[in-house]
Amino acid sequence: MLKKSHYIFLxxxxxxxxAMLQLPGGTMSKFKLAISxxxxxxxxxxxxxHELVGEATGTAISKRELLLQNEQLRHDNQQLQxxxxxxxxxxAENARLRGEIGWARPTRWRVKLARVIVRDPSNxxxxxxxxxxxxDGLRSNLAVLTSDGLVGRVxxxxxxxSQVVLLGDPNLxxxxxxxxxxxxxxxxxxxxxxxxxxxxxxxxxxASTAQPGQSVVTWGExxxxxxxxxxxxxxxxxxxxxxxxxxxxxxxxxxMGALExxxxxxx
Amino acid sequence: xxxxxTIFILATAFLAVFVEASLGLFRNLLGAKIDxxxxxxxxxxxxxxxxxxxxxxxxxxxxxxxLSLNPLGASVxxxxxxxxxxxxxxxxxxxEHVFAQVVLGLIAGAVQPLGTLFILLNKGATPLLGWFSLxxxxxxxxxxxxxxxxxxxxxxxxxxxxxxQPVVQTSFRPDREIxxxxx
Numbered sequence: 029m030l031k032k033s034h035y036i037f038l039x040x041x042x043x044x045x046x047a048m049l050q051l052p053g054g055t056m057s058k059f060k061l062a063i064s065x066x067x068x069x070x071x072x073x074x075x076x077x078h079e080l081v082g083e084a085t086g087t088a089i090s091k092r093e094l095l096l097q098n099e100q101l102r103h104d105n106q107q108l109q110x111x112x113x114x115x116x117x118x119x120a121e122n123a124r125l126r127g128e129i130g131w132a133r134p135t136r137w138r139v140k141l142a143r144v145i146v147r148d149p150s151n152x153x154x155x156x157x158x159x160x161x162x163x164d165g166l167r168s169n170l171a172v173l174t175s176d177g178l179v180g181r182v183x184x185x186x187x188x189x190s191q192v193v194l195l196g197d198p199n200l201x202x203x204x205x206x207x208x209x210x211x212x213x214x215x216x217x218x219x220x221x222x223x224x225x226x227x228x229x230x231x232x233x234x235a236s237t238a239q240p241g242q243s244v245v246t247w248g249e250x251x252x253x254x255x256x257x258x259x260x261x262x263x264x265x266x267x268x269x270x271x272x273x274x275x276x277x278x279x280x281x282x283x284m285g286a287l288e289x290x291x292x293x294x295x
Numbered sequence: 296x297x298x299x300x301t302i303f304i305l306a307t308a309f310l311a312v313f314v315e316a317s318l319g320l321f322r323n324l325l326g327a328k329i330d331x332x333x334x335x336x337x338x339x340x341x342x343x344x345x346x347x348x349x350x351x352x353x354x355x356x357x358x359x360x361x362l363s364l365n366p367l368g369a370s371v372x373x374x375x376x377x378x379x380x381x382x383x384x385x386x387x388x389x390x391e392h393v394f395a396q397v398v399l400g401l402i403a404g405a406v407q408p409l410g411t412l413f414i415l416l417n418k419g420a421t422p423l424l425g426w427f428s429l430x431x432x433x434x435x436x437x438x439x440x441x442x443x444x445x446x447x448x449x450x451x452x453x454x455x456x457x458x459x460q461p462v463v464q465t466s467f468r469p470d471r472e473i474x475x476x477x478x
Contacts, residue, residue, distance in 0.1 A: 030383070034345055041349055041375070045356075048368035049418065056367050063361035070313045146316035146362055151328050151431045152412070152422030153364035183364075191364075198421040199364065216423055285323055 061186035064157070071145050071159075137254070139173075139291040140164060145189065154197040154224070154284075155180075160292055161188040169252050171293040177258035177281030178202070178246060179290055192290075195259070195280060196227045203247040204229060204259055204278075206238055211247050214259060214278070224284040226263070229276040236274035238265040244278050254293070301347045303453055304339050307446075308332060308355040316362045321438075327431035329438035332359065333403035336374050338446040340381035341390040341399075348378035365411065366418055373410025377403045396444045404439020408432055 030038075051059065123133055142158035160166050162185050170182040172192050180194040193200045195214065202214040212232040232238055242262045248255025258281045265276035311331035322328050332355045339351050356371030381388070381399060389395045409432075415422050 045368040045371045049366050059367055060361040063357055067313055074317055148363045149315040149328055149359060150363045150365055155364045198423055
């Protein structure tokens with residue numbers, strides 16, 4: 029059924045695909061961002077639909093409910109202002125004490141809001157695309173978070189979009205610190221890979237005293253993530269490799285199943 | 296008229312990849328994301344020529360990989376393999392039977408992720424694998440089997456809408472008319 033010319037054509041196609049598979053990482057990322065740029069009109073359409081639905085929902089809310097929400101927000105705002113004053117006083121005292129003993133001043137986090145465009149369509153990776161790129165000052169290896177905690181890291185950057193690797197993906201490892209001072213590495217959870225909200229904390233010492241409920245934050249080693257970003261809370265811990273090390277499961281603070289807007293931490 | 300049908304198939308593949316990436320319904324409900332490209336490939340391989348098969352494998356695979364952390368091209372070869380295998384033996388397949396369409400969809404849905412996984416592992420990648428991957432594989436397979444007859448129905452309807460339909464010939468022939476005279 030297939031002619032000789034067909035076979036030659038197919039061999040050329042296969043060779044082309046094999047050559048694509050061998051592209052270096054940077055070139056491949058650029059190609060991928062260029063190809064996914066074809067979806068830009070659909071991204072725009074999806075965003076517009078989302079906004080329209082939001083507006084339609086907004087008009088359906090009664091005035092009484094809006095007034096109640098407004099009152100609640102005003103109350104929350106006042107509380108937050110008081111907390112902010114307290115925090116500012118503590119920060120000033122902290123800066124003064126650091127200056128007296130010669131420690132470096134902690135840098136303030138500069139963040140930028142990004143909208144999630146699409147999620148990875150395959151089952152074996154956890155990644156997503158956001159609507160910020162090099163034009164907005166992004167570069168690779170920046171931390172991505174929500175108000176609840178760490179979400180992932182910027183993997184590759186296009187002009188207007190970037191790809192973010194999420195926590196739980198095998199390509200993302202984060203040095204983490206438990207509230208009791210122990211340190212480990214955040215990896216994909218080997219016991220519950222299907223659960224987007226669960227990750228593993230490995231390489232804890234064999235004599236670890238990690239307990240359920242203890243909070244986990246970024247350690248700051250490795251130079252990608254600044255220290256102190258909340259990651260989650262320990263669910264359980266079990267010895268591994270005949271007691272030589274301990275592995276804990278961590279429930280993520282951020283709701284990974286419902287990410288719509290995230291914050292990118294700028295350098 | 297085949298080129299128009301090929302464009303419909305490619306447009307559907309484009310939309311399918313976008314929907315897979317933007318809708319979290321199946322991911323949140325079943326814990327697995329479904330892939331519609333194998334079902335489309337079954338339809339293309341049974342009804343179209345080699346050009347459409349190669350185009351669908353290349354475009355569909357590259358669009359899918361561009362939104363994923365897969366290396367670019369990882370989904371192309373398995374799709375192409377499925378298309379070529381079905382294309383080679385399509386004269387032996389009862390393509391108009393729904394049962395045959397479902398079975399081919401199931402096989403394509405099962406082969407596609409395995410092929411991609413084979414390429415990923417050979418590339419030295421470490422995808423997220425576990426016992427739950429078996430469940431995801433079953434969901435992908437079942438979804439592909441269920442979607443394949445829908446593809447056939449949809450594209451056949453489109454073809455009937457846009458293509459010229461020949462007038463059905465009646466069995467009446469003037470030269471075979473029996474004219475009864477007086478006996």
